[in-house]
Amino acid sequence: MQLTLEQRQQATSRITLWGAAVNIILSVIKIIGGIAGHSQALLADGIHSFSDLISDAMVLVAAKHAGEDADEDHPYGHARYETLGTVALGVLLLVVGAGIGFDAIHRLNQEVIPQLPQPYTLIIAAISIISKEMLYHATKRVATRIKSSLLVANAWHHRSDAISSIIVFIGIGGTYFNYPFLDEIAALLVALMIAKIGFKLTRQSVQELVDTALSPEQIEQIRQTILSVEDVRQLHMLRTRHMGQNALVDVHIQVAPRLSVSEGHHISEMVENKLKQTFEEINDVTVHIDPEDDETAGSCTQLPLRRELVTALQEEWQSSTELKPIEDITLHYLNGRIDVEALFPLSQLSSLEAAETIKQAFRDSCKQLPCVGKCYLNFR
Numbered sequence: 001m002q003l004t005l006e007q008r009q010q011a012t013s014r015i016t017l018w019g020a021a022v023n024i025i026l027s028v029i030k031i032i033g034g035i036a037g038h039s040q041a042l043l044a045d046g047i048h049s050f051s052d053l054i055s056d057a058m059v060l061v062a063a064k065h066a067g068e069d070a071d072e073d074h075p076y077g078h079a080r081y082e083t084l085g086t087v088a089l090g091v092l093l094l095v096v097g098a099g100i101g102f103d104a105i106h107r108l109n110q111e112v113i114p115q116l117p118q119p120y121t122l123i124i125a126a127i128s129i130i131s132k133e134m135l136y137h138a139t140k141r142v143a144t145r146i147k148s149s150l151l152v153a154n155a156w157h158h159r160s161d162a163i164s165s166i167i168v169f170i171g172i173g174g175t176y177f178n179y180p181f182l183d184e185i186a187a188l189l190v191a192l193m194i195a196k197i198g199f200k201l202t203r204q205s206v207q208e209l210v211d212t213a214l215s216p217e218q219i220e221q222i223r224q225t226i227l228s229v230e231d232v233r234q235l236h237m238l239r240t241r242h243m244g245q246n247a248l249v250d251v252h253i254q255v256a257p258r259l260s261v262s263e264g265h266h267i268s269e270m271v272e273n274k275l276k277q278t279f280e281e282i283n284d285v286t287v288h289i290d291p292e293d294d295e296t297a298g299s300c301t302q303l304p305l306r307r308e309l310v311t312a313l314q315e316e317w318q319s320s321t322e323l324k325p326i327e328d329i330t331l332h333y334l335n336g337r338i339d340v341e342a343l344f345p346l347s348q349l350s351s352l353e354a355a356e357t358i359k360q361a362f363r364d365s366c367k368q369l370p371c372v373g374k375c376y377l378n379f380r
Helices: 005-036 040-066 080-108 120-146 149-175 182-209 216-227 261-278 306-318 353-366
Strands: 234-243 246-254 282-290 327-334 337-344 372-379
Touching: 005 040, 005 120, 005 149, 040 080, 040 120, 040 149, 040 182, 080 149, 080 182, 120 149, 149 182, 216 234, 216 246, 216 261, 234 282, 246 261, 261 282, 306 327, 306 353, 337 353, 353 372
Parallel strands: 246 282, 337 372
Antiparallel strands: 234 246, 327 337
8 A cells, every 4th residue: 555655654653753762761771771781782772773863853854854744946846855864874784783893892992901891881781682673673663664775774774783782792702701802802893893884875875866767677577567558669768766765667668650649649658657657666757659670760850840740741731733732741750861741632633533643742842852761642
């Protein structure tokens, strides 16, 4: 079921506020416990949880703007706010990871043996593991339901905190087995893990901001879906890009060269509807109708428009009395030339024998214009 922007925003805000409440409690407990309990790893983990608070604020702000409808300044909507928020979150993780890692390395280079952490720091780490893992699953479930890349990023931030708490638990526990520096090593591992997640999120979101295409597998599925629409002969210039949780598609499709404008438009609507029905993430499709493959056919861009050409044709026909009744002129711009199709009223035809003479005169007059290709005169 396709959710409305308001429903997505409400779901995002609800789970994020729950996460913020948990992060406030955990960050305070871990930072105080890390300082009082002499655990550098737990203190680093507390800073990590505090960074989750900042990320929760980013998610709320980004979700608010991303949920706004399209306007004159943002005709495609505001979904890129989600992407921008994810970039900011990734950069934040990189900075936090670098800071924790630098401090851990500094402590490892000191010759003084660190003080043994207090036993209650193990209990705090265990509480953090359980609560953050539960928060990860809850956030991931909502992210999957509303298809939000930003919530997925925030869910992994919760998971990273759970994993870091496991490392902290092992590091603190190791100090009780004559490994006094294991707490600092655990802090360093937490820093590396945070930085890796931050790099991954930043890289993925930057690719979206520079309009990186969908995966080759997705593009091939889109291609086959378009070709399955009746009367689509071929396609080219298929372009895709992400817009937040959505995807945008631009494509040129080739149809029979002499279809009416309305039929060509109808086929393009069928392509658009089928793509949106088949791929839930696709919400915007632009279809360009081509009568031929304009990547290989001769260019028609230098050919005259209808008014100029019809005026020139009528001037040619004025010199012939038998061609004056011609009406209902249709032009086909194909392969660098203009095919002319016209109607001659049967009421103006003196005899059936005269039809062939009129056709030949029609062809001869059209050929006087170098831009004209094939000529068709119909009688009705």
